[in-house]
Amino acid sequence: MYGFFAVYYREFLILKRRFPKMMASMSVSPLLYLIAFGYAMGKSVTIHGHTYMEFLVPGLVAMSSMTRAFAIGSEINISRFYWHIFEEFQAAPISNISYVIGETLAGVTRAFFSVGIILMLGLFFGIVLSYDNPLFWLAVFLNSFVFSSLAVGLAMVVKSHADQAMLTNFVITPMAFLGGTFFPVDRLPVWAQKILFFLPLTHASRAIRAAAFRTPVTYSSYVLLAIIGMLFFLGAIHCVNRARD
């Protein structure tokens, strides 16, 4: 199992080298959302008894952990198609599961960094929620795990960078806006709620928000995220095996 550490360590070194740039890049979108939506909506708008800004921060945590975890797919693609580093892993005596664990953990690590940045930005805007609640971090972890595993699997299936960008546009962007990030899903028509129920981000937003507000959490969301995450993880192992040739 030492192989997973080698894979993770490589991603960690790259993250460390790019961290200043990455931190700036990770801050831009959440900052704009907080300014545009938070200030524009004002403190007069309340949702479920919280200001819109308080409602928005856990949503941004869910969205950002999703997008940053999924972005590991782009890194794998660059390694595969441009630098051919994936071949170094394939020629090494490490199992496919070790490779997937390493890359998935790298995606989760990036997601946690981005969450840290959002929480600091929230602090800057005067928003402090119950971040000491372990269920908050468990939900962040499960959400990152789901999308990091999905990204690793899809990175093995796509044939080019363009395919990867297309996946982000079709899978991640719609989910980012519809998965309960910016507005409560229960205010949508029933038919739309039924569709959005199937999006992992809807469950992640709900779980992260409930934990941050210290309101009763829906444990079924955690179970569902764990099941989806495991399915994507197993799918990723299968895809890595098929990626040879």
Added chain:
Amino acid sequence: MIKVNNLKKSYKDVQALNGVSFRVSAGELFAYLGPNGAGKTTTVRILTGLAKRSGGDAWINGFHIEHEALDAKRQCGVVPQTINLDNELTVFENLTIHGLLFGMPAAKRTQKIRELLDYVGLGDREKTPVARLSGGMKRRLTIARALVHSPRVLFLDEPTVGLDAGIRRRIWALIKRVQKKGTTIFLTTHYIEEAEFLAQRVAFLDEGAIIAVDSPRALMSRQGAWAIDRVVDDNVKTIYFKTKEAAREYTATQDESFSFRRVNLEDAFLALTGKKVK
């Protein structure tokens, strides 16, 4: 050390390898010579676990390449045709990750990396990002990386392609030194002089099949020892002679220009396939 039986590989309608069989002994430097598209890289990719075989079997140091894949991979060091170093990381970090992939303990890994960097002449570049190295340095670093875990077999896939003559000779000297330490080397190349200079045995590969395997000297002697190239009707025609004297006698009777040279592996390949290696 390497045993290959009737190895086959097909990609949809293309038969890349057509039942290749050969053996490479421990400590031997075996060259796989053939034109582009002959199946050289495909063979290396299958033997090193980068591609799946369509048929046949192969063993590295007694380990089957698919049924005992991880053990087989532990025996191998791979220098791919396309340099696949991590440009964002330093020289030392690249080798460290390789050592980690092979489960080397930290102290042994660090010592081996430093030894190898000195060995390939990059001892003073430990902290340099790979992006700042020249093409020749990157190639030497790729060879060093493949040796970090002390492999029994080193696969070199076109190790000098794209390098100028001076750097190429430096890489050859390095390969010779590695072999002298007892490492078995499997080299693919389409450079005639590379195979002649380095290999103890050469396999000619054409259209996915091995057409001859022997020592360079034995392969070349099939044609004779000396050759004369003459231009006849806009084509170069080559005539072969067993002895230098016989060739000289022939040239004495010729009026037009010609070139007089030793027979090389290109001649042997041409005689067997009707085409040139390059």
